[in-house]
Amino acid sequence: MEKKSYTAAEQTTVGIRPSKSKLFMLLAVLLITAASGLLLVLRFTTPPSVITDAPIPLLQVHIPQIDVTPAEPEPEEIPPQILERLASFHAENSDLVGWIRIPGTQVDYPVMRSPYSDWDFYLNRNFEGQADSHGTPYIWPHFESADASDLVFVFAHNMADGSRFADVAKYYRQSFFEAHPTIEFATLYEERSFDIAFAFYVHSRDYHEYYYDNVRGYEDRIEFPYAFLTAWENQEEFDQFIEKNRRFQLYDTGVEVNYGDRLVALWTCTSGGPSELRLIVIGVQR
16 A cells, blocks of 8 residues: 655644654754844844944044145345445445545545456556556455455555555554554444554565564564465464564554454555565454
8 A cells, every 4th residue: 555645734734743853954944044134134234333344444544734824935135235435435436345544644545456357456546446656555356355354454555745554654663553553444334443453574575475573684484474364264373373473563562362353454565674575564353
């Protein structure tokens, strides 16, 4: 006799119960289906911050605020103004670099700057640059200005009529120094006063200048190489300069000179002695 098989529903109808293994399988399928549904619900209802497989947010970088306010423009440098009393002279001849005066003497002249083409251009020319045996006090062209140099030399003739630097040549006498101890040397931009510190001779020979002693002459052959100097290399060079000046000074003025002081030197020929003899008078700015 052939055995009849029933479906699960038919088994229930006819009173036949399914086996335990089938029940467990059915229960497992139901649990898996419920879990899957729950996961789908959580996926679409839970905030992203709690989902473990959510993408990592981008790093937040702090960007500092930049001040875009335009900077204040730097003030323009105002060029120095030429002294009012020299402005008209400079407008007439731009070679003018200053004015020199020694109170109580005839020294009261413009000071010119010779061109590189002729360092002694104003030795025998007047203010206008015309030929004149009296000349005009002047500085050499390597002094770019009378303002920027530590030591400025001013040259002029010692004229027999008492003009130009004839009075400067009198500083070989201490009594003349005591009567006229100061030099007024105005540059284009500043009024300046100098106390006379030294007076001494130099002797020109073979295109060199040597300190000159009234007794020994220039036999010691101690050179005076400072006419071309505009600034000291160091204090040692300055100290040597002062030491030599004191050694050959014609008298002690008692005026102190220190490193960093600004100096002016007046240079002229002498009235007596060797023709190559020159008198130099040095003042220190106060």
